[in-house]
Structures are given as C-alpha cells and as structure tokens.
Amino acid sequence: MRLRRPVDIWHKPALSAVAALAIPDLALCAVGRLDLILYTSAGAMCALYAHGLPYAARARTLSWVVLGMVAGLGIALTAASLTTSTALLVVFASLMAAVHKMVCDATRIGPPGNLILTFIAASAFFVPQRLGEVPLHMALALGAGGLAWLVCMAPALRRPQGPERIAVARALEAAVALLRTDPGSAGVEPAGMEPPGMEPPDVAHARHTAAAAVNVAWHTLFLVTARTPARAAAQAGLERLLVRAESVLGHDARSAAAEAERLGAWARELRSGRPLPRVVLSAAQAEELVGVADEAREPRRPAPGRPRGARAVLARLAPGSPLLPIGARVAVGCVLAGWGSMAVGVGHPYWAVVTAASIYQANTTLSWQRALQRTLGNLLGLLLCTALLPLMHLGELAMIALALAFQFGAEACITRNYWLGSVCVTPMALLLTEFGNRLPAGTLIADRWIDTVMGAAVGLACCVLVTNRRAADRIEVALGRVAAAEASALRLLAAGTAPGADGARETGWARDRLAGGLVELREAVEVAAGEWWQRALPEERIAHAEQQGHRALAGLVRQLSAPVPAA
Structure with missing residues (x-):
C-alpha cells in the first residue's frame, strides 16, 4: 500500500x-x-x-x-x-x-x-x-x-526525439544512482567479502537497475531509423550519451563523483529539450558506433541471433511457455x-x-x-x-x-x-x-x-x-543464455579488442547479449520466487551466474571505454 x-x-x-x-x-x-x-x-x-x-x-x-x-x-x-x-x-x-x-x-x-x-x-x-x-x-x-x-x-511535431531522449535520460540517471552507491558501485570489487565479486544487496540492485535501464534505452534507439542527415546526427548524439552511461558499469571509482555530476547534468539537459551536449568517447567506443572504413556512419544495431518482432511474440506463446x-x-x-x-x-x-x-x-x-x-x-x-x-x-x-x-x-x-x-x-x-x-x-x-x-x-x-510450475523452467533457459553469453565475452576479453570497427562491434554485441541475458535472468528469478508450489530455485547457481556475468560485462565495458576522456 x-x-x-x-x-x-x-x-x-x-x-x-x-x-x-x-x-x-x-x-x-x-x-x-x-x-x-x-x-x-x-x-x-x-x-x-x-x-x-x-x-x-x-x-x-x-x-x-x-x-x-x-x-x-x-x-x-x-x-x-x-x-x-x-x-x-x-x-x-x-x-x-x-x-x-x-x-x-x-x-x-x-x-x-x-x-x-x-x-x-x-x-x-x-x-x-x-x-x-x-x-x-x-x-x-x-x-x-x-x-x-x-x-x-x-x-x-514539437519534439520528434522526445521518447528517445527520455529513455537515454533514464539510463543516465540510473548510472548516476550506481555511481553514488557505496564501494563497488563503479565496477570496483569490495574488499574483504567472500566469495570474490559478492556485492551488498543495494549495490547489486543499483547495478541491475542501471544495466536494465541501459538495455531498455538501447532497444528504444534500435527502433529508430534515421532517414535524414539531421536525424542521423541527433541519433548519433544520443548513442554517444548512452555509451557514456553504459561505461559506468566498468568505471574506476576514483572518478565516480565527477562522472555522476556530469551524467546528471546531461540527463537534465535531455529532459529540458536543450541541444545535445558534446560527448567524448574512447577510440573503441567510437569505432563501435561509426563505420571507419568508408567514414560513413552506421548506427549501432542489436546483437544478431535472437528472434524479433512477430517471431519473438510467437516464440513467447509457443507450447511450454x-x-x-x-x-x-x-x-x-x-x-x-x-x-x-x-x-x-x-x-x-x-x-x-x-x-x-x-x-x-x-x-x-x-x-x-x-x-x-x-x-x-x-x-x-x-x-x-x-x-x-x-x-x-x-x-x-x-x-x-x-x-x-x-x-x-x-x-x-x-x-x-x-x-x-x-x-x-x-x-x-x-x-x-x-x-x-x-x-x-x-x-x-x-x-x-x-x-x-x-x-x-x-x-x-x-x-x-492453477499453478505455474513452468516459471522455474524460464530460469534454466535464462541461465543457459547467460552462460553462453559469458563464455563468448570471456573469449573476447582473453583475446583483447580487435582493431577497427568490426572488432569493436563484435565486442559491443557480446556486451548486448550478456546485459540482456542478465536482465532476463533477474526477471525470471523474481517471477519464480513469487510462485507457490515451485521446486527449489538454484539460488547458488543464480548468484554465481549474476556475479560472474556482471564481472564479465564490466570487463567488456572497460575494454570499449578505457580510457574515457573528460568531456
């Protein structure tokens, strides 16, 4: 109430x-x-x-x-x-x-x-x-x-980019909340906690909220087709802001206060309708967003391999759903x-x-x-x-x-x-x-x-x-997706960032798949935890998958965003 x-x-x-x-x-x-x-x-x-x-x-x-x-x-x-x-x-x-x-x-x-x-x-x-x-x-x-x-x-007619600006502003505000959370809020492991990577509940919640807000904002931008140079330039500005919000997931906490102030100011500018602020990105981040081979901008696209549109809806309604x-x-x-x-x-x-x-x-x-x-x-x-x-x-x-x-x-x-x-x-x-x-x-x-x-x-x-014992099955599916995305992320981290836009884009897709999988896993856990007459949830596997997944996600973000110059 x-x-x-x-x-x-x-x-x-x-x-x-x-x-x-x-x-x-x-x-x-x-x-x-x-x-x-x-x-x-x-x-x-x-x-x-x-x-x-x-x-x-x-x-x-x-x-x-x-x-x-x-x-x-x-x-x-x-x-x-x-x-x-x-x-x-x-x-x-x-x-x-x-x-x-x-x-x-x-x-x-x-x-x-x-x-x-x-x-x-x-x-x-x-x-x-x-x-x-x-x-x-x-x-x-x-x-x-x-x-x-x-x-x-x-x-x-008045604010053609209003919904996209609000989505990016929400992601920036979630990133600010993460940066202002206690130790570990900006990608630094808290000391003296076992097992490694364990975070306080408020930090874990802030991290999930930030990852989810960034994920939603990217999906919002993916729905936009820039048909004119002006729209393409505005779309590029929003993408650069969102990349900076996303980089918080792997930031060094030493600059957390300054970055939180900067991101909060950008969020307020987005909501007020003022011109987009100028944002400086790392070379890898810029390569992910821009096709450097012919110097023609290619908007960031969602990671391949998952059904979308009508196919995704039908998949969610398939037998066993x-x-x-x-x-x-x-x-x-x-x-x-x-x-x-x-x-x-x-x-x-x-x-x-x-x-x-x-x-x-x-x-x-x-x-x-x-x-x-x-x-x-x-x-x-x-x-x-x-x-x-x-x-x-x-x-x-x-x-x-x-x-x-x-x-x-x-x-x-x-x-x-x-x-x-x-x-x-x-x-x-x-x-x-x-x-x-x-x-x-x-x-x-x-x-x-x-x-x-x-x-x-x-x-x-x-x-x-009428029980819903299939709710726990969704957790198993989500765990499998997180494990596959984490394995792909670890391979890229071990190999290092490949030069050029193709390597940066592949790293970005791996980050997208892992972030989406972690958000879906948390949603599945929350749904199943509220159902009665369920088999015991694999809580240790869930905790391990989320800890390792967020650690790998932070590594991918660092690979794309380090170093992040000041605006």
Whole structure:
C-alpha cells in the first residue's frame, strides 16, 4: 500500500486520454446520443498506450492496439447480438480476457496492458445489441481510435526525439544512482567479502537497475531509423550519451563523483529539450558506433541471433511457455467469478470478470498484492462515487466533466500505487455504465462492491488451484543464455579488442547479449520466487551466474571505454 514517486511521463497518457475522450464525448452530447459513448471510449482509450516508444514505432504499435480493440469489441458485440445466455457470455468474456492477457504479456506492450482491452470487451458482451447495429458501433470505435492515434502522434511535431531522449535520460540517471552507491558501485570489487565479486544487496540492485535501464534505452534507439542527415546526427548524439552511461558499469571509482555530476547534468539537459551536449568517447567506443572504413556512419544495431518482432511474440506463446498457465488462470478465474456473481443475483457479472482479470500478475505473490489493492481502491472509489452523486445528477455535461476528471486522476495516481488509481477508475467505470443505461445508484454501487469481492476472492483461489510450475523452467533457459553469453565475452576479453570497427562491434554485441541475458535472468528469478508450489530455485547457481556475468560485462565495458576522456 506504500505510495511511490509517480512515473516521470504520467502526464502524457493522462492528457492524451482526456483529449481523445473529450472530443467524441462532447460530439455525442451535442447530438443527444450519449448512449453510444461506450463505443467511442473503446477507441479513445487506446491513447493510453505506447507513450514510451519512439514515434515511428508508436505509430505502428498504436495501429495494432486500435485494430485489436476494435476486433475484440466486434466479437463481443456480435456474441451479445446472437445469444442472451448470461452464463455463455461470461465464458466468452473470460476467454477473451485470457487472450488479452497472454498477447499483451507476449508483446510486452507495457502499461496499461490487458486491463483496458478486457474492460471494454467484457462490458460489450453484456450490452443489449442487434446484429445490424454492430458495424456502426465498430465504425465509431475505429473513428475514435484514429483520433487517439492522432492525439498520441501530435507531440512529434514539437519534439520528434522526445521518447528517445527520455529513455537515454533514464539510463543516465540510473548510472548516476550506481555511481553514488557505496564501494563497488563503479565496477570496483569490495574488499574483504567472500566469495570474490559478492556485492551488498543495494549495490547489486543499483547495478541491475542501471544495466536494465541501459538495455531498455538501447532497444528504444534500435527502433529508430534515421532517414535524414539531421536525424542521423541527433541519433548519433544520443548513442554517444548512452555509451557514456553504459561505461559506468566498468568505471574506476576514483572518478565516480565527477562522472555522476556530469551524467546528471546531461540527463537534465535531455529532459529540458536543450541541444545535445558534446560527448567524448574512447577510440573503441567510437569505432563501435561509426563505420571507419568508408567514414560513413552506421548506427549501432542489436546483437544478431535472437528472434524479433512477430517471431519473438510467437516464440513467447509457443507450447511450454510460462505464459500459458497464466492464460489458463485468467480463463478459469474469470469464468468462476462471473458465474459466482450470477449465483448471488448481481446484474453485472462482467464486473466480476474484469476484477478477476485485473488481479492476475506475473506470479501469485504479486496477484495477492493486486487483489488487496483492487479491493481497497474500489471500496474507496465507491465511497467517492456516493459522495459525488449530487454532481452526477446535474446533467450530461457534468457527467462528462466528471468522467474526464476521473480519467486524468486515474493516470496521475495509478503509478504511485494501483489502489490509489483504482479510487478514480471505479467512479469512471460507473459513469460509463450510466451513460448507456441509468440504474438506481444504490443498486449500481452495491452490485459493484459484491462483484469486486467476488472477482478478487475467486481470482485468488484460482491462483492457488492453477499453478505455474513452468516459471522455474524460464530460469534454466535464462541461465543457459547467460552462460553462453559469458563464455563468448570471456573469449573476447582473453583475446583483447580487435582493431577497427568490426572488432569493436563484435565486442559491443557480446556486451548486448550478456546485459540482456542478465536482465532476463533477474526477471525470471523474481517471477519464480513469487510462485507457490515451485521446486527449489538454484539460488547458488543464480548468484554465481549474476556475479560472474556482471564481472564479465564490466570487463567488456572497460575494454570499449578505457580510457574515457573528460568531456
């Protein structure tokens, strides 16, 4: 329940969603058709996605999100028009929720993940519908989705490199945090600790955070294609900054204070939009980024050998994937929650389905925490909704204004803690229901509370019943990848850096593979550690692999960055 600092770009999805929702809401109000607001909201809420991606990648991703939203809405509306069996509709909604969960996890779409898609689709399954109306309602959703696409792409006109600059700034800030951590924070082995290479927990955490931030920033830059000389020059400047952030993983601690101050100043300049600072790199670092043979710049590319794009998504969903048990949990939990809601006579079983779907996280421990957060947030949200009932009854414009305010509040609060965001999400969801079908306030609030408790309780029970023993298998796969990447790194370190761009690029690829493997290993360990009924984790092997891997990674970074001249 502890509150955290808000995410640095929380205002971007918040403002985008408010703008994308306000325009169609006001248009529908003007023509007296607020009963259609669910369909336009389906497309407009796509504006919450992909704000961490560069604009070219954001355009592609948002297009897929809008198409996926409209397709799910179409399936839900078609089912609602063909059958009136509530029990059957609960099954369909639960299967849709499972598909949303697995696909969003496999694509690593990021916040808000599957929740918005499931909320819209589950609601649509229970909206009275005629088959002939479905094309119009899908067209409304598609039009609002196109508007959301335009809203999310509009900032590119002013700051075309904004997402890349933020990603690099985060990497610089993580590097500063590592440099300011106690002995060993800059690649120096702490004295008097056994076995060699062992680090204090705070140092190990700071090192993993820095490696992960650098890894994410490189993947962000890999998504950018520099089509003009000006864009190529700007991309080169960001890459040079990121190389300096990465060099912290192998730095000599004697210059840690000065380097931390320098990197922190560069991060602030990136966030403020000022011109990129001039960064001096070592010869090997420059050779890795520049094709010296013909003096034509070649942007750094990701290390070869790993599937990307659609192939990577399909690989994560292949038989034996740890995502499949999570999908089974969602399907079973949502079905049982919906049927349980029907059994106690609640008129909105889709709320129980959405609640169950929302609590499923990467493991049982995180799901338990999310269930507590969801339950508390919904209770407080219902109390807030009750207090604001007089305002809701002032008219349609007042309802629209409240819905937009709740949407903004949800995005402002949810990154601080999920329960705080749920306080705003709950009344907003109730308002969407009110636009299409007015119900007595007491009935609406009571039903929502019963469905919340039912969804959370049944969902948690299914976390225990449907185990994910494949989570430990992911650790074995990650250990194998780290071992292979470490062996390659050690061969390069033993041979020394080959002269020229080819040798530097090969060293860079080895560093990329090792850094990515270490990040993936830590993620796999954290997921498996939160699952119950698992075989014992190979903790000694994990600790050894991480210690040796980070040591080899620091060696590769030193090989590329030493000496690092002062800027």
